[in-house]
Amino acid sequence: MRVLGVDPGLTRCGVGVLDSRPGRRAELVDVLVVRTPVDAPLAERLLALSVELEAAVERYRPDAVAVERVFSRHDVSTVMGTAQASGVALLAAARAGVPVGMHTPSEVKAAVTGSGRAGKEQVTTMVTRILGLAERPRPADAADALALALCHLWRGGAPVPAAAAGGPTAAQRAWAAAEAAARRPTRQGAALPPGVGPAL
Template sequence: MSVVRVPVVRVLGVDPGLTRCGLGVVDGGRGREVDHVDVGVVRTPPDLDLAARLLRVADGVEEWLDRLRPDVVAIERVFAQHNVRTAMGTAQAGGVVALAAARRGIAVHFHTPSEVKAAVTGNGSADKAQVTTMITRILRLETAPKPADAADALALAVCHCWRAPMIERMARAEAAAQEQKRRYEARLAAERARTGTVRKASSR
């Protein structure tokens, strides 16, 4: 009996930030089973100007993309925070990561913090300590990844692995709905054209 091999999907999770940009890579695609590949953090000094810090983030991320060759990049979706300046820096770092992936033809997906927490802990309001504990257990790590940005990056990668089938089904359903709408509008336009032609012929 032939053995069906399930393709492995490599996901780079990114917890964007200027001071610390967490990066975590896992291999998934086999149901709930995920394997740890690498984890780390790209750091930039606060005394550099914004452009220089973003360049360092880009350089660090590009090194990971070229070395580990992920199939997908999962980035945390940034929401407005009380500290607008921090939120803007985080969003800009996320944009740099998405651009680096897009230049290489790598798919990019965004997940909200609550989606990530719910995926790995079952609680969308879990704190960072709970996320770190669960991701250490899920990936069978000997020690907890530090700092928290690194653990969050791994959680993003695991979240995408587990949510990917649902995302794919939703994309197929949306594509099917759009195709059905297109066909309906085409039939309606054809019927209107036919009716208009008949009316013109009868009025002569």
């Protein structure tokens, strides 16, 4: 199972791709940070982010996209941009017919460190350890995107109830795939294999 995690942001958007097979440690496929210029108009920043995220979904063909659930208690100065960036990420997944999972920052921290109140350094340390990486992923957005993907694998990887997780039902997935197919050539969304979890 392949998960593409997105730590949404306009200035820096972390993207982390992991593969997981039963009995094996989760494996890093790629990690990158999409940046858009702070002084560019908002619509252009969203477009640039959309183009990059759709390209990543197209390139890595994940079985699921995991996106951080944004709350209004985030930093007020950036929360609107973060919410819009997360919307763009969800849209990129839905357009490609890929199921979506959403996880709160606390859930992600708890998944990789055991504590929902862990700091950024601790998250990076654990991501590095769990994936057996030679170097710590930088910046923090990159590590956070990998932590999101790990969290999604860890929490079962199986389809989460759609209403709770924002993941589509089979019918909605088919509809999304049909919509996407009508717009441009793309593969059909792969169904999530049930019960595939991470090996750690």
